[in-house]
Every structure is written in C-alpha cells, then in structure tokens.
Amino acid sequence: MAFIEVKQVSKEFVVYNKAKGFLPSLKSLVRREQSIKQAVQDVNFTIGQGELVAYIGPNGAGKSTTIKMLSGILQPTGGTIEVGGIVPYRERRRNAMRMGVVFGQRSQLYWDLAMEDTFDLYKKMYKIEERRYKHNVDFYVELLEMQEFLTRPVRQLSLGQKMRANLAVALLHDPQVVYLDEPTIGLDIIAKTKIRTFIREINKEKNITLMLTTHDMDDIEQICNRIIMIDHGRIIYDGSLAAFKQEHTGGHLITVDLETEAFQLDDPRLTLYKDEGIRKTVLFQKEAIPVTEVIQKLTEKNRVIDLQIKEPSIEEIVKGIYEQRK
Ligand SMILES: Nc1ncnc2c1ncn2[C@@H]1O[C@H](COP(=O)(O)OP(=O)(O)OP(=O)(O)O)[C@@H](O)[C@H]1O
Numbered sequence: 001m002a003f004i005e006v007k008q009v010s011k012e013f014v015v016y017n018k019a020k021g022f023l024p025s026l027k028s029l030v031r032r033e034q035s036i037k038q039a040v041q042d043v044n045f046t047i048g049q050g051e052l053v054a055y056i057g058p059n060g061a062g063k064s065t066t067i068k069m070l071s072g073i074l075q076p077t078g079g080t081i082e083v084g085g086i087v088p089y090r091e092r093r094r095n096a097m098r099m100g101v102v103f104g105q106r107s108q109l110y111w112d113l114a115m116e117d118t119f120d121l122y123k124k125m126y127k128i129e130e131r132r133y134k135h136n137v138d139f140y141v142e143l144l145e146m147q148e149f150l151t152r153p154v155r156q157l158s159l160g161q162k163m164r165a166n167l168a169v170a171l172l173h174d175p176q177v178v179y180l181d182e183p184t185i186g187l188d189i190i191a192k193t194k195i196r197t198f199i200r201e202i203n204k205e206k207n208i209t210l211m212l213t214t215h216d217m218d219d220i221e222q223i224c225n226r227i228i229m230i231d232h233g234r235i236i237y238d239g240s241l242a243a244f245k246q247e248h249t250g251g252h253l254i255t256v257d258l259e260t261e262a263f264q265l266d267d268p269r270l271t272l273y274k275d276e277g278i279r280k281t282v283l284f285q286k287e288a289i290p291v292t293e294v295i296q297k298l299t300e301k302n303r304v305i306d307l308q309i310k311e312p313s314i315e316e317i318v319k320g321i322y323e324q325r326k
Pocket of ligand 1: 013014015037038039057058059060061062063064065066
C-alpha cells in the first residue's frame with residue numbers, strides 16, 4: 001500500500017523582479033514587476049511503506065520544493081499530497097511527529113549543547129516516553145558510534161560526527177518516514193560509507209520509509225534500489241536502478257589511450273561517447289558488435305597504447321542525461 005501519494009502536484013512561486021540601475025530600482029519599489037516560477041509541475045509518484053528511494057535531479061530541478069511539500073512546510077499550488085493518510089500542510093504538527101528530516105547543509109543541533117542534552121531536549125519536544133527514549137538513545141549511540149563525543153558541545157564536533165548526531169536526533173521519536181537531503185555531503189569516504197550502511201540498516205530493521213536527495217551518485221549506487229528523477233519540475237524517470245542503467249545506456253564503453261589525438265572511428269556501430277584529448281571513450285552494443293571486433297577496429301585504425309572496457313557508471317549516465325536536457 002502506498003505510504004506517500006503525490007498526485008498531479010505543482011508548485012508556483014511568485015518572483016519579484018528587481019530592475020537594474022538606480023531610477024528603475026526606485027520605481028520598482030513602488031510598482032514591482034512579478035513573474036511566476038513553476039518549481040514543480042504535474043508531479044506524480046507513490047512510495048510504499050519501507051521503501052528507500054533516491055530523489056535526484058540537477059540544481060534547481062525541484063527536489064527541495066517537493067520535500068518541503070511532503071514535510072508540510074509548503075502548500076502545493078495544485079494537486080494532492082498524502083503521507084501516511086495525512087495531508088502534510090493541513091496537519092503540520094501531526095505530520096512532523098511522524099517524520100524525521102536531515103539536511104546535510106544545515107544542522108538541527110544546538111551549537112552550545114552537548115549531544116546528551118540535545119537528546120533530552122528532543123525527548124521533551126516530541127514527548128517521547130521514558131522507556132522508548134532510553135532504548136532509542138542506546139540503540140543509535142551504539143549503531144552510530146557516538147559514545148566518544150556525547151558530552152562535548154556540538155560546536156566541537158567534526159562534520160562526520162555532526163552528521164551522525166543529526167541522524168540520531170531525526171530518528172529519536174521513531175518516525176515512519178525520513179527525508180534525507182544530501183546526507184553525505186562534505187564527508188570523507190570512510191564517513192560516507194558508515195552513513196550509507198547506517199541508512200540501509202535502519203531501513204531494513206525499522207521498516208522506515210526513506211527518501212534521499214543527493215548529488216553523490218555513489219549514495220544511490222550503494223543505498224537505493226529505486227530512483228525518481230526530476231528535471232525542470234517534471235518527473236523524467238521513476239523505476240529501479242538496474243532498469244535505469246539499462247534504459248539509459250544499453251551499452252558498454254571502451255576507453256582507449258592514444259599516442260596522439262588523431263582518431264578514426266568510421267563504423268556506424270561505434271559512437272564517440274567522451275573525448276578527452278588522447279583519451280577517447282567509445283560506446284557500443286554487444287549485440288551489434290562483439291568486443292573482439294571493437295578492439296580490432298580501434299587498434300587497426302589508431303595508435304592505441306592502452307584500453308579498458310567497462311559499463312557506464314551511474315554518474316556518467318546521469319551526467320549525460322542532465323547535459324542532454326540543458
Ligand atoms: N521560495 C522560492 N521563491 C522563488 N523561487 C523559488 C523558491 N524556492 C525555489 N524556487 C525556485 O524553484 C526551482 C526549484 O528549486 P528547488 O530548490 O526545489 O531545486 P532543487 O532541485 O532542490 O535544487 P538544488 O539541487 O540546487 O538544491 C528553482 O528554480 C528555484 O530557484
């Protein structure tokens with residue numbers, strides 16, 4: 001059964017244009033010119049309880065606007081949203097009690113408070129019953145390895161420690177759904193891996209519905225099975241990661257390093273996918289031309305020093321889609 005239901009949702013913002021120059025900007029103080037920014041247009045999707053979904057798209061695509069509508073901060077201009085049977089903007093408080101939010105770029109922690117006091121504060125805010133509170137604090141402190149920094153004020157914590165603390169706070173009241181906005185941003189690879197493992201674990205163990213926005217394609221590859229992609233306010237893909245890869249490349253890549261930049265590729269079954277000077281990447285379909293023949297063609301006509309074959313990474317696919325749609 002659907003836990004999140006988004007039907008024909010749109011969101012418009014009224015934008016006031018500022019005139020250039022002194023006199024025009026003085027005039028615009030009196031009579032402001034306005035235009036409409038369509039941030040989200042006719043968006044439809046459903047997410048089941050316990051699903052873990054990546055919500056991706058280039059800058060300005062409409063991700064944050066969607067998340068803000070799901071969390072009840074913004075009211076849609078058109079369409080309907082239900083999260084666990086609640087219309088978020090109508091019942092903001094009830095909706096807030098059931099959700100957790102983590103913003104990678106903004107913290108929900110109080111700079112001068114130690115984490116143990118922060119937990120206490122959230123206990124009161126969410127009216128968490130004593131036994132459940134104790135159990136959850138122990139559970140998250142252990143899983144997120146927070147023991148060593150529980151008594152230090154938040155301002156002294158590293159970026160990775162703060163992110164772990166933010167996650168624990170967002171989960172303390174046992175939300176049914178958690179929105180994660182760039183949860184690994186700025187972290188080193190070890191910290192990123194820990195966060196990704198944690199996200200997968202809580203999704204599995206607690207059956208929490210998770211929606212993750214990210215620009216880090218490794219987050220998707222390592223955490224999510226389903227992708228919803230938005231661009232210019234519209235959904236352009238909704239499906240599994242595996243199908244996404246197949247649909248958007250349907251091919252293999254071969255990268256060759258050449259002695260010079262001169263390159264010949266006169267075979268319609270081969271496409272130049274990426275040109276980086278003496279390094280060229282060629283796209284081909286295995287069904288149309290066997291790998292051995294591709295290698296033969298490339299080495300016959302070009303002075304190849306080195307070559308490697310690979311499947312395109314999700315990063316390359318997504319970059320290709322964003323660039324095509326600019
Ligand atoms: N309050 C607002 N007033 C006017 N325009 C807005 C407002 N909030 C967002 N927008 C515009 O709506 C569009 C979608 O913005 P949104 O923040 O949802 O994008 P995003 O996909 O989250 O981008 P990013 O990856 O950069 O965070 C953008 O063009 C943005 O400038």
